[in-house]
Amino acid sequence: MSETSKLKPGHIQGETGVWEMVIGLEIHAQVSSKSKLFSGASATFGAQANSNVSLVDAAMPGMLPVINEYCVEQAVKTGLALNAQINNISVFDRKNYFYADLPQGYQISQFTKPIVGEGEINIDVDDNNQTTIGIERLHLEQDAGKSLHDQHPSKSYIDLNRTGVALMEIVSKPDIRSPQEAGAYVKKIRSILRYVGSCDGNMEEGSLRADCNVSVRKAGEEFGTRCEIKNLNSIRFINQAIQAEAERQVEILESGGEINQETRLFDTSTGETRSMRSKEDAHDYRYFPDPDLLPLEFTDSFVQDIKDKLPELPDFVKKRLVNEYGITPYDASILVEEKDYVNFFEKAATGGDGKLTANWMISELFGALKKENLLLSNSPISPETLGELIGLISKGIISGKIAKDVFSEMMISSKKPSDIVKEKGLEQVSDDKEILKLVDKVIADNQDKVKDYLSGKDKLFGFFVGQVMKISQGKANPGLVNKMLKENLK
Amino acid sequence: MSDLLKYDLLGASEAIKSKEISSVELTNAYIEAIEKTSSLGAYLEIVKDKALEMAKVSDENISKGVSRPLEGLPIGIKDMFCTKDIKTTASSKILDNFYPTYESTVTQNLWNDGAVMLGKLSCDEFAMGSSNETAAKGNVINPWLKHKKMSPGGSSGGSAAAVAARSALAATGTDTGGSIRQPAAFCGITGLKPTYGRCSRWGIVAFSSSLDQAGPLTRTVSDAALMLNSMASYDKKDSTSANLNMPDLMSYLGNSIKGKKIGIPKEYTQDGISDDIVNFYQKSINWLKEAGAEIIPVSLPHTKYALPVYYIIAPAEASSNLARYDGVRFGQRKEASSLDEMYEATRGEGFGDEVKRRIMIGTYVLSSGYYDAYYLKAQKVRRLIKEDFENVFKKVDYILTPSTPTTSFELGKKQDPLTMYLNDIFTVPASLAGLPGISLPIGLDKLGLPIGIQLIANSFDEPGLISTAHVLEKSADFNFIADGAAK
Numbered sequence: 018m019s020e021t022s023k024l025k026p027g028h029i030q031g032e033t034g035v036w037e038m039v040i041g042l043e044i045h046a047q048v049s050s051k052s053k054l055f056s057g058a059s060a061t062f063g064a065q066a067n068s069n070v071s072l073v074d075a076a077m078p079g080m081l082p083v084i085n086e087y088c089v090e091q092a093v094k095t096g097l098a099l100n101a102q103i104n105n106i107s108v109f110d111r112k113n114y115f116y117a118d119l120p121q122g123y124q125i126s127q128f129t130k131p132i133v134g135e136g137e138i139n140i141d142v143d144d145n146n147q148t149t150i151g152i153e154r155l156h157l158e159q160d161a162g163k164s165l166h167d168q169h170p171s172k173s174y175i176d177l178n179r180t181g182v183a184l185m186e187i188v189s190k191p192d193i194r195s196p197q198e199a200g201a202y203v204k205k206i207r208s209i210l211r212y213v214g215s216c217d218g219n220m221e222e223g224s225l226r227a228d229c230n231v232s233v234r235k236a237g238e239e240f241g242t243r244c245e246i247k248n249l250n251s252i253r254f255i256n257q258a259i260q261a262e263a264e265r266q267v268e269i270l271e272s273g274g275e276i277n278q279e280t281r282l283f284d285t286s287t288g289e290t291r292s293m294r295s296k297e298d299a300h301d302y303r304y305f306p307d308p309d310l311l312p313l314e315f316t317d318s319f320v321q322d323i324k325d326k327l328p329e330l331p332d333f334v335k336k337r338l339v340n341e342y343g344i345t346p347y348d349a350s351i352l353v354e355e356k357d358y359v360n361f362f363e364k365a366a367t368g369g370d371g372k373l374t375a376n377w378m379i380s381e382l383f384g385a386l387k388k389e390n391l392l393l394s395n396s397p398i399s400p401e402t403l404g405e406l407i408g409l410i411s412k413g414i415i416s417g418k419i420a421k422d423v424f425s426e427m428m429i430s431s432k433k434p435s436d437i438v439k440e441k442g443l444e445q446v447s448d449d450k451e452i453l454k455l456v457d458k459v460i461a462d463n464q465d466k467v468k469d470y471l472s473g474k475d476k477l478f479g480f481f482v483g484q485v486m487k488i489s490q491g492k493a494n495p496g497l498v499n500k501m502l503k504e505n506l507k
Numbered sequence: 508m509s510d511l512l513k514y515d516l517l518g519a520s521e522a523i524k525s526k527e528i529s530s531v532e533l534t535n536a537y538i539e540a541i542e543k544t545s546s547l548g549a550y551l552e553i554v555k556d557k558a559l560e561m562a563k564v565s566d567e568n569i570s571k572g573v574s575r576p577l578e579g580l581p582i583g584i585k586d587m588f589c590t591k592d593i594k595t596t597a598s599s600k601i602l603d604n605f606y607p608t609y610e611s612t613v614t615q616n617l618w619n620d621g622a623v624m625l626g627k628l629s630c631d632e633f634a635m636g637s638s639n640e641t642a643a644k645g646n647v648i649n650p651w652l653k654h655k656k657m658s659p660g661g662s663s664g665g666s667a668a669a670v671a672a673r674s675a676l677a678a679t680g681t682d683t684g685g686s687i688r689q690p691a692a693f694c695g696i697t698g699l700k701p702t703y704g705r706c707s708r709w710g711i712v713a714f715s716s717s718l719d720q721a722g723p724l725t726r727t728v729s730d731a732a733l734m735l736n737s738m739a740s741y742d743k744k745d746s747t748s749a750n751l752n753m754p755d756l757m758s759y760l761g762n763s764i765k766g767k768k769i770g771i772p773k774e775y776t777q778d779g780i781s782d783d784i785v786n787f788y789q790k791s792i793n794w795l796k797e798a799g800a801e802i803i804p805v806s807l808p809h810t811k812y813a814l815p816v817y818y819i820i821a822p823a824e825a826s827s828n829l830a831r832y833d834g835v836r837f838g839q840r841k842e843a844s845s846l847d848e849m850y851e852a853t854r855g856e857g858f859g860d861e862v863k864r865r866i867m868i869g870t871y872v873l874s875s876g877y878y879d880a881y882y883l884k885a886q887k888v889r890r891l892i893k894e895d896f897e898n899v900f901k902k903v904d905y906i907l908t909p910s911t912p913t914t915s916f917e918l919g920k921k922q923d924p925l926t927m928y929l930n931d932i933f934t935v936p937a938s939l940a941g942l943p944g945i946s947l948p949i950g951l952d953k954l955g956l957p958i959g960i961q962l963i964a965n966s967f968d969e970p971g972l973i974s975t976a977h978v979l980e981k982s983a984d985f986n987f988i989a990d991g992a993a994k
Contacts, residue, residue: 072609076831078602079589079611079710081745111827113873117846122830173846175835303873305882308716308824310746 027195029233031267036233038263039240040193041153042255044206046185046216047160047224048091054159054183055082055125062222066165066176074181076120081309084109088183089313091215092132092157093323095185098213098330099152101136103320107156109310113303118162118175126186128304131156132313138209139332140201144347150202151190160184185216191230191240196256203227203252208331208354226250231262233270241266242276246283246290258283262290334359342371351379357393364400369407377407381421385428397431398424406434418491419443447494449501452485455493456501459484470506481506511536512673512993516580516730519676523569523579530569530579533676534562534623537581540674540993541625547648547991549659549669551586552594553626561623568621575621577737583675585666586627587634588614588721589710593624597712598642599632601832601857603839611710612742613679613721620737625675629665632859633829634686634714637930638921639664641861646918649694650991651956657915660690660930666724667694673993677725677734681711683718684817685911685934688946691724692910692959695948695989697976698724699731700934702967703941704749706735707742713828715821716747718938728947728976732756735969754970762974765799769975770903774810775933780912783952788909791949791960794982795907795975803903807895812888813936814928819872819885820939825862826869832857864924893940900965905975908933910946910959937963945976949983957987 029036053060056073073080096103110128133155139147162180166173187206193199207225210216218225227250232243246262249255261283266276280299281290306312329337331353338349338359352358352375366374382403386396406423409415415423415438426437438444446452459481460467470477485498511533514522522528538555558581565579589595589607596602610618618624631641639647639661647664649657650672659668663680667690670678680687682700691698699722706721713719723734736756742748771792776785796802834840834853841852858866872881899906911930921927937944943966946959960979964972 075836077589077607077609077837078595078597078605078712078831079607079708081709083744083746113827113830115830115833115847115850117833117835120831120836122833123827301875303827303870303875303878305823305827305873305878308747309713 025195026197029263029267031271033271034235036263036267037236038194038196038259039191039232039234039243040195040199040259041191041230041243042189042193042199042202043228043230044187044203045226045228046095046187046206046210046218048088048183048185048215049217050085050088050091050183052085053181054085054088054157056181058181060182062224064178066174067178069178070180074120074177076122082125082307084310084313085183088157089132089315090323091183092155092185093315093320094213094327095187095210095215096133096136096155097320097324097327098209099133099136099138099155099187101152101155102134104130104132104134105315105317105320106130107132107313109157109307109313110304111307114300116161117173118164118177118180120162120177120180124159124161125307125310126158127156130312138202138205140198140205141347141350142198142201148198150192150198153188153190155185155187158184158186196259199229199255199259200252203255204354205331212328212330212356214328220250220252223250227255229255229259229262231259231266232276233263233266241270242278244276244278244290245280247280247293249283254283254285257288258290261288265290338362342366342375344372344375348375348379355393361393361400365404365407367404369404370411373411374404374407377403381424385424389428397429398427402427402431402433409434409438413445413447413494413496414438415443415445416491416493416495418486419445443492445494446489446492447497449497452493452497452501453505455485455489456498456505458488460505467506478502478506509536509539509993512540514676515726516677516733517727519580520577520733523565524574526569530562530565530581530623531559533579534558534581534625537625537674537676540672543993544650544672544674544991547650547653547668547672547674548645549628549647549665549672549674550583550625551596551598551627551629551644551665554593554624557593558623558625561618565621565623575619576733577617578621579623580621581623581625581676582617582734583625583628583666583669583678584614585630585663585678585680587630587681587712587714588679589712590614590624590627593627595627595712596643597633598630598644599832599857599859599862600643601838601854603643605837607710609710612707612740612744613711613738616737616740617679622737628663628669628675628678631662631664631686632862633712633825634662634681634683634719635825635861635865636661637685637689637927638916638918639690640918641859643859648918648991649915650989651695651915652954653989653991656918657956658693658918660693660911660915662686663690663698663724667691667696667698670694670696670724670726671989672991673988677723677730679721679738680724681714681719681721682934682938683715683720683821684938685931687722687724688910688934688944688959688961689930691946692948692957692961693915695957695985695987696724696726697728697731697945697947697980698722699735699945699969699972700938700943701735701739701969702749702943704747705739705753705943705967705969707740707745707748709742709744715824716828717824718821728945728973728980729757729760731945732760732973749967751967756970756973759970759974760977762977763799764795764975764978767800767905767975768803768903769795769800770803770805770899770906772805772807772810772899772906772908774807775908779929780909781914781952783950784909784912784914784958787950787958788907788960791907791979791983794979798978798982805899805903805906807892807899807936809888809891809895810936813892813939814932816885816888816892817931817935817939818868818928819881820889822865822869823872823882824869826866826873829858829862829866861924889939892936896936896940896942904964904971906963908961908963910934910961914952914954914956914958933961942966943969943972945972947976947980947983948985949979950985951987957985
């Protein structure tokens with residue numbers, strides 16, 4: 018165990034040496050659009066089964082797809098945010114296969130000429146390290162419907178509400194080397210999508226899902242044979258699935274076996290992956306350009322207009338937060354994960370100490386919200402009240418310790434911190450004379466400890482500070498207490 | 508013969524407008540004609556009540572002084588067009604019980620313009636065929652030499668037969684590789700395939716999306732102009748529809764073609780064309796010359812690849828377009844114990860042999876490992892065929908060719924699919940290039956079967972096509988009536 022704990026993330030200690038993971042991700046992001054990619058039907062989540070189905074979605078005879086321009090804009094916007102090549106001419110292809118929840122018998126997707134080409138993004142691996150992950154492509158495609166197999170003993174039910182909803186498939190290069198990086202990559206993509214507003218990134222509702230391609234190799238060797246794990250809908254599952262799959266592959270390889278290229282599913286109850294279909298059973302999708310749709314063409318100015326309207330992106334905001342507020346890059350990377358966080362932070366930090374605000378938000382507020390199972394948008398503490406609290410601390414009106422009590426009270430009552438401080442008389446005592454009285458009392462009451470201290474037991478200094486704070490009920494200004502104790506303990 | 512049947516579309520329109528006849532009278536005459544000619548099997552569905560209701564509205568309009576372009580004119584609709592609440596089967600068993608909840612754009616345009624709907628006309632199953640023999644409900648009989656049971660051609664065989672038999676004043680058709688022009692030629696009537704994109708494909712059962720185009724089958728060139736005026740429209744619901752205004756085609760009738768250049772492609776005078784057709788082809792050339800046109804020999808060198816290219820691209824698209832007929836949401840379903848078995852049973856029973864053959868070919872040419880050699884190569888050659896035409900149209904205004912290599916054949920005689928495919932040898936190239944073409948009758952062969960001639964124009968030059976065809980029509984003065992027509 019101690020040996021494995023020394024391993025770098027993404028490395029597996031086998032009998033024959035250390036193995037490295039090679040991971041590529043295909044993220045399916047549902048475009049935040051009111052209507053579907055090729056039909057006017059609503060794309061809203063959670064409607065009654067088969068209520069958002071147009072004639073086109075149901076593939077009635079003679080029905081034809083018409084591209085939703087809004088979805089095209091979202092794809093271009095996202096491509097720009099991924100620092101990627103935008104292809105002014107792209108082509109929709111048909112991916113042919115039979116399934117009950119695929120009414121047309123084909124999915125309209127983009128195969129050889131996607132709307133967005135190569136790009137790259139930076140991810141934060143840990144506090145100090147960033148790495149770059151290449152983007153292979155982004156293309157637009159239709160989602161399929163949903164098969165419900167548990168509604169009837171011998172029949173399957175089909176819900177076509179999701180049929181034809183626009184997806185962006187974002188394919189990474191095989192640049193990811195650990196489950197942690199995979200998680201960071203997904204988080205980064207999700208935050209970019211949310212910043213530009215092209216996808217809500219909601220993994221629970223399935224608007225963001227990932228397929229993971231995993232292989233293992235010894236350092237410096239060629240890529241191994243990969244397996245694809247389909248349809249993972251949380252970062253935790255992505256982590257677990259990659260780890261489990263890589264371990265499975267190492268075990269096979271080390272016992273002299275070979276990896277079969279195949280599609281696998283992750284069983285969340287066992288934490289293992291299992292085979293879904295082998296390469297031999299893989300569909301021949303018979304891709305060909307959809308003759309119902311002309312090639313998708315747009316001008317440079319169409320792209321430029323979108324570029325001009327692009328909002329600040331996470332990397333930019335992060336740099337700005339570090340520069341403007343002096344917070345650490347790591348704290349900044351947490352805050353930029355969500356646009357909400359940044360907005361909250363910037364409001365709370367007005368007029369106060371940025372660094373202190375970041376600390377309070379990340380460790381206290383996020384912790385408290387998590388405990389209460391609340392989102393930041395439902396926080397009982399507003400950016401204004403948190404800002405006020407930070408102000409009270411930095412002006413020395415209350416101590417950090419008292420602030421925590423005030424904070425707890427704010428979580429319950431939503432009261433202003435100044436009101437709580439006033440009501441409870443929690444103002445910090447910063448009056449020299451008051452504090453000197455307390456210091457004198459503590460020194461007088463603990464003469465034996467004073468002797469020990471003066472004979473060299475420096476560690477006892479903390480004890481005196483604690484005593485003063487205690488009899489002041491935490492209200493004494495800790496800086497002044499320190500200073501006066503030092504002056505008087507001689 | 509009922510006097511009312513003698514009117515062609517334009518004539519009937521004038522008679523209705525001048526209140527010489529009423530639409531109800533005319534419609535009744537056609538309903539009677541449909542009954543009299545029912546042995547031809549042209550109609551799959553007759554909507555008598557609806558027809559009379561529409562005719563009544565037209566008569567009321569006329570009495571109020573309102574008259575839309577096709578006011579009160581009874582026409583038939585090929586079963587490839589989805590018609591609201593009226594059974595639409597594409598002549599296939601798999602759609603045996605399909606009642607669309609929507610109306611195709613083209614038919615809606617016709618109803619908006621006052622046309623009266625008589626019913627749905629038979630065709631080859633999913634428009635795949637050149638003899639109307641692949642229709643699930645059986646073949647249609649050509650009204651010409653009725654006793655000999657000749658093929659009306661296909662796939663718009665029911666439409667052509669109905670117009671020739673005078674059981675419809677005009678009809679709609681769809682043309683993918685010749686499905687309007689070839690049956691028009693076989694049945695001695697006029698058939699016009701517009702430029703790809705002229706008519707919306709919305710609501711037309713898809714066969715081959717990059718080729719399918721709706722058009723009229725009529726007695727005369729003027730009638731074709733009148734019908735196409737209404738059928739054509741830009742439609743946002745069809746992404747391949749052309750955003751171009753169609754000029755009023757009626758105003759191009761009677762235009763002189765003096766000085767116009769007519770191209771005669773040397774590749775179209777090959778072996779296997781019947782002597783009678785060769786003779787009438789020459790006659791047509793002479794008529795155009797007499798009308799002041801200049802005849803110019805041209806070459807379309809890639810024409811010889813047109814059929815193989817067509818029989819790769821059309822089946823490829825069809826194999827995908829027909830995937831939706833899976834027994835899940837509409838049409839016939841054969842129950843089975845698993846999903847795959849249900850598909851197999853449903854499609855195995857629902858599709859006929861020709862449709863299955865083309866699905867198989869299409870699936871094959873798109874398969875990985877074969878895609879490049881077949882589909883991709885075919886697309887490249889299609890481009891070359893298109894370029895051939897582009898080059899020729901730099902030199903000439905129109906191209907004249909026979910419509911078909913032979914006149915109609917006896918039903919059941921052409922069993923070999925490849926021989927059958929040769930029927931479309933003159934019509935397929937223009938389809939691949941997306942160009943408008945018209946076939947009009949110019950004479951009868953020795954047996955007494957109609958011969959058609961084809962004019963091809965440059966993209967969106969339907970007006971010029973109409974002018975030229977109109978001149979040719981006058982010269983040919985084809986005024987024979989099929990022996991099997993309603994009397």
